[in-house]
Amino acid sequence: MVLSRISAELLSRDWYCLIHSYLAMHIPDGFLNLPVIIMTWIITIGLIAVALNKVEAEYQDRTVSLMGVCAAFIFAAQMINFPIPGGTSGHLLGGTLAGVLLGPWAGTLVMSTVFIVQGVVFQDGGITVMGANIFNMGLIGTFGGYYLFSAIRNQVGKNKLSGMVTGTAIAAWFSVVIAATACAIELGLSGTVPLPIALAAMTGWHILIGIGEALISTVTVTFIWRTRPDLFYHPPVKSKSRIQN
Amino acid sequence: MVLLHIGAFHLDIDSQHQTFWHSLTPQTRLLCAMLLLLAIVVTPNGHWLTWGVYAIAILAVLLVSKITLVVLIQRLAVEFGFVGVILLGTLFREGGEVLWEWGVLKVTTTGLTILGSVTLKSLLSLILLNILTLTTSIPALLQALVILKMPPLLVAILASMYRYIDVLIAEFNSMYRAAVSRNLLNHRRWQRLVLGNAIGSLFIRTYERGERVHQAMLARGYQGLPPIQKLPTVRQRDVVILTLTLLFALFGQIIYFI
Numbered sequence: 001m002v003l004s005r006i007s008a009e010l011l012s013r014d015w016y017c018l019i020h021s022y023l024a025m026h027i028p029d030g031f032l033n034l035p036v037i038i039m040t041w042i043i044t045i046g047l048i049a050v051a052l053n054k055v056e057a058e059y060q061d062r063t064v065s066l067m068g069v070c071a072a073f074i075f076a077a078q079m080i081n082f083p084i085p086g087g088t089s090g091h092l093l094g095g096t097l098a099g100v101l102l103g104p105w106a107g108t109l110v111m112s113t114v115f116i117v118q119g120v121v122f123q124d125g126g127i128t129v130m131g132a133n134i135f136n137m138g139l140i141g142t143f144g145g146y147y148l149f150s151a152i153r154n155q156v157g158k159n160k161l162s163g164m165v166t167g168t169a170i171a172a173w174f175s176v177v178i179a180a181t182a183c184a185i186e187l188g189l190s191g192t193v194p195l196p197i198a199l200a201a202m203t204g205w206h207i208l209i210g211i212g213e214a215l216i217s218t219v220t221v222t223f224i225w226r227t228r229p230d231l232f233y234h235p236p237v238k239s240k241s242r243i244q245n
Numbered sequence: 246m247v248l249l250h251i252g253a254f255h256l257d258i259d260s261q262h263q264t265f266w267h268s269l270t271p272q273t274r275l276l277c278a279m280l281l282l283l284a285i286v287v288t289p290n291g292h293w294l295t296w297g298v299y300a301i302a303i304l305a306v307l308l309v310s311k312i313t314l315v316v317l318i319q320r321l322a323v324e325f326g327f328v329g330v331i332l333l334g335t336l337f338r339e340g341g342e343v344l345w346e347w348g349v350l351k352v353t354t355t356g357l358t359i360l361g362s363v364t365l366k367s368l369l370s371l372i373l374l375n376i377l378t379l380t381t382s383i384p385a386l387l388q389a390l391v392i393l394k395m396p397p398l399l400v401a402i403l404a405s406m407y408r409y410i411d412v413l414i415a416e417f418n419s420m421y422r423a424a425v426s427r428n429l430l431n432h433r434r435w436q437r438l439v440l441g442n443a444i445g446s447l448f449i450r451t452y453e454r455g456e457r458v459h460q461a462m463l464a465r466g467y468q469g470l471p472p473i474q475k476l477p478t479v480r481q482r483d484v485v486i487l488t489l490t491l492l493f494a495l496f497g498q499i500i501y502f503i
Contacts, residue, residue: 030366068405219441
């Protein structure tokens, strides 16, 4: 357990790429073929356009400041390494967490922003395949994750902590595993990696990573529930805040 | 448990040189890089000559822009690490002649072709993008994106995010230090709990910071979109270079049909 503070900018940037890339599923340039690139870009551009409109309508002139800091929050949270049951360590992808906290549209926009900055500034994930990366982790991970969470939360109990926790845990695990599967299918469709190998490697590995994602997301959501439940996209009706205003 | 600290980002260490490449406007540099990148990526597997042609172009930019080679190589070495992991998967497949066999693992000519092609594609793309980010500052890149008709709202969000990454990482580092100094991170199971709570706390602080930033922006006369800065003038050389890049990209593609 070492807190390594590497102050030289270059070194820290490289270390960031190193630990980050091994664990996340950011596809680099050159791994997807043209049809897959075009398909995923079309979906992604449509998604971002709709998300921008929805978010601007909802947050109005708060859009830039709030979405900016929230994207920086997800970026910072993704850099925190934590132990996964089984011995290794992993980090948060944060799609479902963003969805639970900010709602499907703002969550998707924030995640897309994170991927754009990671791709352009850190070369973590390619530029031509950014459509696919946003599709996997923004659309499937965040949008899909939010609606799965929402369905489970409504079943278990909308205003109960148990509903929140169950929904978050299940949605977080599924969003990571399904996003990894989508990534494997894209690699397979492009003819880069044979589909069975891609599926076995990506999905198999992320079944483990997903457990870590679910645990951390759950703890985070529980903390916010206990301290500032009003910050959730759908805050519980009966506030259980311990802080008396 | 390793926690990393990114200092204030200063990625564009070679952006102050006075060369021909630097005299082009940022949007021209961005467009040229994107054109060439697209051409590299869509080239079918096994077209070695095409990538050879593009490599010459990249080498030319590399020499003209006078970037620090050591830094470029360091960055490439790290960024290529991940590529290497996926690359192994491309090798073992059916098709073509079998060159080497060990149990179920087979190395065939098709596998080798795909491995070589994908390696070359990602390597060339990474060199190209690193040249771009080494020579162009992030504010200049963001401005280029606005000029190239990316929605200004999205660019404003990107700029705002870029500005606060360092602040939030510093904020988390201070929370982490507080937890360590109270011996809260000694046990693996506790680590998850403490770090999860810290992330939750970071979100609350982030949200409140967002509200404060918004009020500060309003106090300074913000009306929904940041003011447009003075745009760099497009000169003749920008148009010429852009046309040349386009022709060059096409030339690389048709080389196999001549």
